[in-house]
Amino acid sequence: MNGAAVPPSRLVVGISGASGVIYGIRALDALRELGVESHLVVSRAALLTLSQETDLTADDLAGRADVTHRLNDVGATIASGSFRTMGMLVAPCSVRTMGEIATGVTSTLLSRAADVTLKERRPLVLMVRETPLHLGHLRTMTALAEMGAVIAPPLPAFYAKPGTVAEMVDQSVGRALDVFGLDWSAVKRWDGLRAAERA
16 A cells, blocks of 8 residues: 555654753653653753752653653764654743754754754644743744744643643643644543533
8 A cells, every 4th residue: 555654653852941841751751651652852951950940860851761862962863854753842942942943053953853853744843931922932933833843832721720730731741742643641621611601
C-alpha cells in the first residue's frame, strides 16, 4: 500500500529558560505514561530555572526522559529531519528561543531541532511564557504561526475547576499534547453546559 507513513511514537521535548519548567517536567511524565519515547534537550537557562523553581537536579530531569541530548550536540539524531518523530514540544518556550526559531538562526540543538520540525512539516508546539507581550513578540508569533508552528501559551481552563496549581499545569500540558494526537488522562474535557444551565 502507498498510504502515508505512520510516524513513530517518539516526541522531542525542549525546555528553555522561561519560568514554568514544570510544564516540561510534566510533559515528560505524561509521555512516559502514554508509552511515547521522549527525546529531551534543555537550555542552560532552563537548568537555572529548574534550580530556582523546583528541588530537582539536572540528573533528576534527565531521568524522566528516555533520551537526553546535550545542548551543543549538533550531531544528535534530533538535528536531522531523517530522524522521524511525531514533532516537538517546547515547554516552556522563552522569547529568546521563540525568536531563534522564527529567524532560523539556530545557535543550539534546541532551536535546531525546532527548525528541523518546521522544515519537515511536523507539529511544533510552543508553550510561550511571557506577559505582557509587545508588538515584536506578537509579530514573531505571527511569523511562526505562518511557518506552521502552534503557539500554545499555558493558560488555566477554569471550566475544569482546578483545585491545585498542579491540576492547572497538567491541563495545559495535556491540551498541548492534544496537538500530537495524544490523549492524556489528566485532561478534563469540556462536555457542554449542564442541563440546568441550558434551561
